[in-house]
Structures are given as structure tokens and as C-alpha cells.
Amino acid sequence: EVQLLESGGGLVQPGGSLRLSCAASGFTFSSYAMSWVRQAPGKGLEWVCSVSDSGGRTYYADSVRGRFTISRDNSKNTVYVQLNSLRVEDTAMYYCARVVQHHRDYWGQGILVTVSS
Amino acid sequence: QSALTQPASVSGSPGQSITISCTGTSSDVGAYNYVSWYQQHPGKAPKLMIYDVSNRPSGVSNRFSGSKSGNTASLTISGLQAEDEADYYCSSFASSSTLVLFGGGTKVTVL
Numbered sequence: 001e002v003q004l005l006e007s008g009g010g011l012v013q014p015g016g017s018l019r020l021s022c023a024a025s026g027f028t029f030s031s032y033a034m035s036w037v038r039q040a041p042g043k044g045l046e047w048v049c050s051v052s053d054s055g056g057r058t059y060y061a062d063s064v065r066g067r068f069t070i071s072r073d074n075s076k077n078t079v080y081v082q083l084n085s086l087r088v089e090d091t092a093m094y095y096c097a098r099v100v101q102h103h104r105d106y107w108g109q110g111i112l113v114t115v116s117s
Numbered sequence: 118q119s120a121l122t123q124p125a126s127v128s129g130s131p132g133q134s135i136t137i138s139c140t141g142t143s144s145d146v147g148a149y150n151y152v153s154w155y156q157q158h159p160g161k162a163p164k165l166m167i168y169d170v171s172n173r174p175s176g177v178s179n180r181f182s183g184s185k186s187g188n189t190a191s192l193t194i195s196g197l198q199a200e201d202e203a204d205y206y207c208s209s210f211a212s213s214s215t216l217v218l219f220g221g222g223t224k225v226t227v228l
Contacts, residue, residue, distance in 0.1 A: 047217035102151035102210040103168040
């Protein structure tokens with residue numbers, strides 16, 4: 001059974017940093033690209049970033065490029081996203097998702113990030 | 118404003134069919150057969166319902182179907198059931214700096 005478990009969220013002040021982790025199990029992690037997708041309270045889904053299966057290629061939404069960094073450790077079956085220079089508008093539930101070609105077939109339950117003073 | 122345009126809400130009675138539209142541009146929905154649809158119940162993670170315009174993942178009811186014409190994709194739910202009440206999001210690959218676009222979501226209400 002494919003499982004994705006996010007961790008690392010919480011309350012942070014504007015300008016602060018957080019690192020989110022997503023531990024994967026139930027599939028050959030190193031064979032799949034991975035994504036982070038977020039959802040602000042009461043709002044729709046927004047793609048944040050993706051990383052290729054090897055970790056060699058990364059992609060970012062314009063809204064986070066230069067502030068967020070996605071990475072992965074295939075030996076630990078874990079994908080990360082480092083969130084820097086956080087803004088109030090980054091407040092959201094952050095979902096980790098497995099990527100198959102151009103869609104996301106499995107999603108974690110999400111982790112909440114709140115940016116507030 | 119979301120990159121892909123969906124109606125805010127659609128409703129139908131049990132047993133009826135409803136269709137949700139998803140309008141993009143010639144740089145995303147119109148350019149690629151990479152439209153996917155996700156169902157999200159309140160407080161839950163999104164669930165993949167349709168991928169590559171019209172393909173259903175294993176385990177998804179055949180009451181869900183997808184199609185595309187030009188820059189607009191559609192999700193049809195046939196034989197509407199109470200459990201179908203949820204938010205639905207479309208998504209498309211895009212040839213822009215933002216590679217993945219989502220629609221603003223459509224709330225489906227079963228009357």
C-alpha cells in the first residue's frame with residue numbers, strides 16, 4: 001500500500017523558515033518524481049514544486065521560486081521542501097504527492113504551515 | 118485568480134448526470150492531453166479520479182468520465198450519488214514557467 005506521511009509543519013513568523021518532510025512507503029521511491037501541492041485555508045489547490053526521480057531536476061511555481069527548495073534522499077525514501085523567507089500568504093496545508101507522468105496519483109494527508117506574527 | 122477556470126458550483130439530484138468544465142488556453146489544456154481531475158472531501162486529501170483527459174485509475178467508478186475539446190476539458194459524473202458530494206479540481210500540464218496548473222475548484226452538491 002502506497003503511503004505518504006508529511007511532517008515538520010507548524011507556526012512560524014513572517015521571514016522565518018521551516019523544512020517539511022514526506023516519508024514514502026509501499027513503492028519503489030527512487031522510480032518516481034514527487035511533488036508538493038498546497039492549499040490555503042478555504043482556497044483551491046496550488047502546485048508548489050516537483051523533483052525528478054533522481055533528484056537531478058527540480059521545478060518551482062513562480063510564487064515560491066528562490067524561496068523554497070525541494071530535495072530528496074532516495075536512501076531514506078523521503079522528499080523534503082525547505083521553506084525560507086516565509087510570508088503570511090504561504091499559510092496553507094502542504095500535501096506531498098507521487099507523480100506519474102503529468103498527474104499525481106497518491107497524496108499524503110497534508111501538514112499545516114501557519115505563517116503569522 | 119486561478120489559471121484554469123471552473124464553475125464555483127454544480128448541483129444535481131441523485132441519479133442525474135452533471136458536467137464540470139475546466140477552461141484553459143492553447144498553452145495548457147489545449148496543447149496537451151495531460152488533464153487530470155481530483156476529488157476532495159472536506160478535511161481530506163485530494164484523490165485522483167481522471168488522468169490524461171479520459172483515463173480512470175483502478176478503483177475509480179466508471180460513473181466518472183473525462184473529455185476535452187479545444188481549450189476546455191470536462192468531467193462528467195453519471196448516476197450521481199450522495200458520496201459524490203465534494204470539491205473537484207482540474208489540473209493541466211503547461212508550457213510556462215509554472216508547469217502545473219490547477220483550476221479553482223467546483224463544489225458538487227447532491228440535492
